[in-house]
Amino acid sequence: MNVIMPQLGETVEEGTVSIWHKKVGDIVVSGENLFDVSTDKVEMEIPASTSGELLEILVLEGETVAVGVTLAIIDDGSKANEVSVDISTKSEENFSNIDNQSTNRSKIAKDKIGKRDSLGNPLSPVVRRLLTDNNISPDEMSGSGSGGRITRGDVLAYLNNNVANSNNGQKVVPFDSIRKLTAEHMKRSKSTSPHVLQAIEVDYFSVNRARSVVGEVWKAQHGFSLTYLPFIAKAFCQVIKEFPRINAHVLDESLLLFDKVNLGIAVDLNFQGLVVPVIKNADDKSVAELAKEIWSLSEKARNKKLLPDEMTGGTYTISNSGAFGSLITAPVINQPQVAILSTDGVKKKPVVLETDMGESIAIRPVGVLAQSFDHRAIDGAYSAAFLKRIKDYLQDEEWNVSLD
């Protein structure tokens, strides 16, 4: 066991060994004084906390060392002091807003407009933003504020007038804050990640069977329908363990892998924007639990009741584009995740079935799963293998949904 310099006093960072009461080769007994330490605050006798032969003294009398430095070694039959417990480095992303508890930090608006107009009157932040967003110059209008300052009202009035007076069938609709945030995110994501789209077709026969077994009762009990999405989410969670490089974030020159799956589900807010609430530890959840949590998070999202906690920490995202029956979608990756999955429309189609008695045609519910992945992090074969496993899981699993 290593004898170390203890921290005597809350603000003390080093100590001086003033006296050794034992020498190398002596047998030390637990509890007897081993050495004295002096710091700028105290002088203290330090007893041995174990028994055995004093093998080595590394710091001599009169030497000053920092707290925690090994001073001597006692052979007491134990291993050397254990390595401190491993703390997995978590991304600080979750806690960047720990102080202001908000996700609303004003983004710096890139504006080409200076702080004053050509008359020397100050332009307020909202005026500069409106002018920039609408690509107009302050010189195009007059100000009604004190000293001829252009006010917010002046810019809004100008915009209204110009729209009303225009006769070429155009109308300017400035982006609201959600639209602006989305635009920014999408642009940045595409310019950061080389997106590759890869799709696979899935036969949802098994899933549909499970859905129809419990469907009515589920709807009656929970007030919403059991859709394909929780099954796809479950399949994802099961399969992703074999493809850890997909449940990850892309850093500068490395991948940050995660043990647990925090699954983001993109929710459309009545055509007014997108938000992605996150199901934490989705890999611990059953189909029923996923279904319920997807529903409750979507409701909260639509009612603008999501907490910051519920919108961060995602390791993968599923975008449920299929509600309107789209064939295939190439979704934009939710940075800094490795990939995103689009679940497109499920439609009855004729498919070829291979049975022991030859080939036949059957009518099956078929839909495309399309993954956009970041080609910096993974390659097509890996992604394809992953999609194949999901398809197999969805098709072959004996789906069993509990009702509570």
Added chain:
Amino acid sequence: MAELTYREAVAAAIAQEMRRDENVVFLGEDIGAAGGVFKTTVGLLDEFGPLRVRDTPISEQAILGAAMGAAMTGLRPIAEIMFSDFLAVCWDIVANQMAKARYMTDGQVSLPLVVRTANGGGSRFGAQHSQSVENWAMTIPGIKVVAPSTPADVKGLFAAAVRDDNPVLFFEQKSLYASKGEVPEGDHVEELGKAKILREGDDLTIVALALMVPRALEAAERLEKSDGISATVIDLRSLVPLDTQTILAEVAKTGRMVTVEENPRLCGWGAEISSIVAEEMFYELDGPIVRITTPHIPLASADHLEDMMIPSVQRIYDEIRRAFS
């Protein structure tokens, strides 16, 4: 609906909660036999008896300590601190004990309690009996802070405070005790952390609390009539939890904000709101955020001096006009 004074609403609120739940108990100085030095607790001793309505010695630390110990062990106590200035005498129990016990014990300890107190000036009581100290409570993590401006909100917010499982400091403004208002009969519960928009306008958003609310409303009327300045007035009602979304949404609509605070200047509650708005609504602001506060000076007692120090309708009106010129 019944018309009650603010002080009658206090007694009505306490009675409503004590009737509803036998675990609600009440202690404080002169609250029982005397009905409270501000006559806010008249009739409670008669209705609930001396085991549930306890008159205490002058022992602020014991009053709040006992409330905390009772809350830890199954009761839902209400404690009165006669003047909010006296919170300084027992501030250890509020700031070090009540605010932190749940967190430090990893959630083992539960403190469903309310400390109600008479806060603020305007009654000529001098510097040690007239302070507005709800901002002190706002600075301690772990304490909810409520300050109603009307009798209806006294009843509704107090009920919410009692039913909340956390420590709540409930600041009654003593100069509002005689004010009257319509109060819903029966079980009336409001929501903590929800501000109320009392008036809608286009040109600026005024955020006010407690005594400053009726004054802000009157100033807003005057500004509209004589100067054509149309103001939204928000009654904040709770400092913690803070209804940030309402403030941000209303400021986005008007582009300007003024806070009206009874606290002395430095670190009054409006400073925090101003900071949040400046950070999160910067690109909606058409002009500087203005705070109207009591100066950073102990309150003088002479009526003429006190009235000049605490923001008056006239001063609110003048300062807003100046900010818009």
Added chain:
Amino acid sequence: MAKKPGNKSFEVDLANDDIGEEVRINLFRLQLECRHVEQRANDLFLQNLIKGTSHLGLGQEAIAAGFAGAMESDDYTFCTYRGHNHTLARGASMTGILGELMGRECGLLGGKGGSMHLTSVEHGAMGSYAIIGAHLPIAVGAAWSSQYRGSSQVTVCFFGDGTTNIGAFHEALNMAKIWELPVVFVCENNLYMEYTPIGNVTAVENPAADRASAYGLESIIVDGNDADEVYRVAKKAITKAREGKGPSLIEAKTYRHSGHSRADPGDYRPDGELESWLERDPVKSYRQRLIDFGFPKEEVDLLEQEVLNRVDEATETAKKSSPPSEEAIVKDVWADGGSSWRN
């Protein structure tokens, strides 16, 4: 542990004693647990596995044990930041306590409270308090609560000699007496208010007992290093409270073997004082008493070894526990488990 037939060396017939064999074994075990956990805490501190500060109760075990032995499991206790012994004696786990001192996830408080705030509500240990005197009125509140609810639970409140000079002490005693509350106040007089001899800063000789009359209470002094004596006095006061006959104030004379906190080598103590008190070490004395009463030495040693084994096991478990995850930071400010102050 049965008496071996034919054993001739006991002086007192235990079956007829007011305390009895079963209670004595319990009191001894409690003292051993306190002693060995505290010593382990000391060792871990020197190995830099315990950071910050801690206030050890070495030498004061008989008080924690004597009272714990006299209480029911649903009684309440409140103690100071020198509260490892008290919390352990009410039944909190060793792993929880050592883990908390080392700031690990398995700690009694999830690593969020630390040495000075050990609490185990399920065992009636309603907290260790770091502001001198603050918990006395809080203890009064717990007693008021049990009186109001008619539950016959008693509250026992431990504090040091230094506490008797702070305002909250006086407020609490007065209030407890006027309302005849079921609370027992226990002053552990270890002769030093942090670094200063208590006699230098107190107007009366016995800092608690001499003030009892000011609150209409009887002056009670007990040898805090004799667990049997402490147990007797505790039983009496707790029974009195439980019968609705009001509060008590007890002054237990004792001594702490280490400094006030880990940073304090206790150099302000006069030469020989520590040594003379070490001769009256409560654990040593009680061990000898059991042997004098006829408990076989091997059984006593076995008991001690069993305690040591449990301490070792708890230490290893606690060492393996990871530090709390960052998610713990934002949990449990409010009753809903969150920490949000805004929307």
